[in-house]
Amino acid sequence: MxxxxxxxxxxxxxxxxxxxxxxxxxxxxxxxxxxxxxxxxxxxxxxxxxxxxxxxxxxxxxxxxxxxxxxxxxxxxxxxxxxxxxxxxxxxxxxxxxxxxxxxxxxxxxxxxxxxxxIEKDPKLPWTVFVGAAGMPGKTAFMGWKEFSHAKKGETAFITAGAGPVGSMVIQLAKRSGLKVIASAGSDEKINFIKEIGADVVFNYKTMDTREVLEREGPIDIYWDNVGGDTLDAALEHANVYGRFIECGMISGYNTGQQGIKLKSVQNLNQTFSKSLTIYGLLVFRLQSKYDEEFYKVIPPALAAGELKYxxxxxxxxxxxxxxxxxxxxxxxxxxxxxxxxxxxx
Ligand SMILES: NC(=O)c1ccc[n+]([C@@H]2O[C@H](COP(=O)([O-])OP(=O)(O)OC[C@H]3O[C@@H](n4cnc5c(N)ncnc54)[C@H](OP(=O)(O)O)[C@@H]3O)[C@@H](O)[C@H]2O)c1
The missing domain is CATH 3.90.180.10 (Medium-chain alcohol dehydrogenases, catalytic domain)
Structure with a gap:
């Protein structure tokens, strides 16, 4: 050949x-x-x-x-x-x-x-889903939520970048855990999608003030952070006592060099002790050996049945x-x- x-x-x-x-x-x-x-x-x-x-x-x-x-x-x-x-x-x-x-x-x-x-293909799902909701982003959401959320029915969660593959899965898992969900995204189309998948309070962070929304709808027990920066600071300000912060990503800093210790916009770290907050750093690779089997048993069938949306x-x-x-x-x-x-x- x-x-x-x-x-x-x-x-x-x-x-x-x-x-x-x-x-x-x-x-x-x-x-x-x-x-x-x-x-x-x-x-x-x-x-x-x-x-x-x-x-x-x-x-x-x-x-x-x-x-x-x-x-x-x-x-x-x-x-x-x-x-x-x-x-x-x-x-x-x-x-x-x-x-x-x-x-x-x-x-x-x-x-x-x-x-x-x-991996095995589910005949009801296209291959594309196996790199998204049934792949690494879906695993990030599923495994991070299981390991770190310690969710209790009736609590409030705030989820950023809610329309993406990670955020949209977290929203649905949080609703399944019986939580009130506040979720943000950057366009009206994305806002409609996160409402459709069950978020209770949705807002476009580009046109609405995150602090105002959290003041009205919080305090928040779980913050799923996909963006970092000033939004993380707002979440610290409006966290409940014993709140859990799941640090999944900081996309607002990926193109500005404002990651890690250079996150000058985070001013409210004193809230961690005054509210007894717990901050978890999530890296999906560290959780895969623990949850991979359960993930493939639960998530692709739920996606194929339309019980979870993507x-x-x-x-x-x-x-x-x-x-x-x-x-x-x-x-x-x-x-x-x-x-x-x-x-x-x-
Ligand atoms: N820790 C881990 O193991 C792990 C694994 C996978 C992914 N992640 C992280 O999880 C996060 C979500 O990943 P994904 O694949 O689901 O991403 P995604 O939603 O498909 O894409 C990223 C979204 O972030 C939003 N965004 C971009 N710049 C922003 C800014 N300056 N402020 C606020 N939002 C901004 C945009 O949505 P809007 O239009 O809504 O702004 C963009 O569509 C990312 O931070 C990623 O790095 C972490």
Missing amino acids: APVTNARVLFNAIPKGTGFCVITHTLLTSAGRLDFPVPGETTVYDTKQKIDLAGVPLNGGFLIMTLPPFTLGEPIVGFGIGVVMRSDKPEVAAGKYVYGTIPHQQYSIIPDMKDLIL KEDVSTGLERVGDVILGVQKGENKGKTVVVVAEESV
Whole structure:
């Protein structure tokens, strides 16, 4: 068989700014100031590499073709699903599906299962769902909620970035736990969606004052933080005694370098002792071994039955990756952002 093109998205340059640079689980960040990525400059779609699918040595690993989805966030690798085409490993036979961190390219030789798990498709759900509500973001919500919320019926939760794959799942889990849910998002369309999935109090944080809403509807027992910055400060101000803060993400600082100790906008940390608050740092990878089995037993069937809702924003073609990453960072995505790389029949 003649070699075929192996299209890739390369991380070509750090978005402008200074300071050392780290790659987090989600986005490129830096100790200095960073600008937004520039598709075609910071990330480049490349079609120069060729691969001989029948003959390329596997060296004890296996060859996968990347299937529909790539969940976005990371420049070089992201969460994706692959179908095994050839394999030197009997336990990862051709035709099986793997999910986990996969390079942004059409075909990859993977040495081992260290960053992957085998998954089965639910015939009622498209593959795209398995990188969203039934994938890493859904796991983040499910596992973080189980481990850290200590939710009690009648309590109040506040959830930011409520229309995204993490936030929308948390809203539904909080409602299932019998809580009053306050949720925010950045557009009217997103607000309608979070109302539809059950949030009791919804608001557009761009047009309404978060502190005013929390003053009226709080105090809050659980704050699920996806954004950090001044919103975290407002949540500290309006927390109830013994409140729990689940620190899941700080997207408001991803492109400004205002993460971690540089979060100058957080002034209310004294509330942690005066209200006996507990702050949990959530990283989904640390909870997977504990909850993966339960997650796959509970969540995909509930999604397939329509008991849990999800929203996706699907783009087609690996060459779209750069634009799509930028869209997420600017809040332009309308749901879980997924890039379809190839259909299964290809
Ligand atoms: N800890 C973990 O293990 C883990 C795992 C996965 C994800 N995460 C984090 O969870 C959060 C949500 O992830 P996701 O995949 O569900 O994201 P997402 O909702 O698909 O996309 C991010 C959303 O954040 C909002 N946003 C962007 N800039 C903002 C700003 N300056 N202030 C407030 N909101 C802003 C935008 O929505 P609006 O239009 O509503 O502003 C944007 O659509 C992110 O912070 C992510 O890094 C953490």
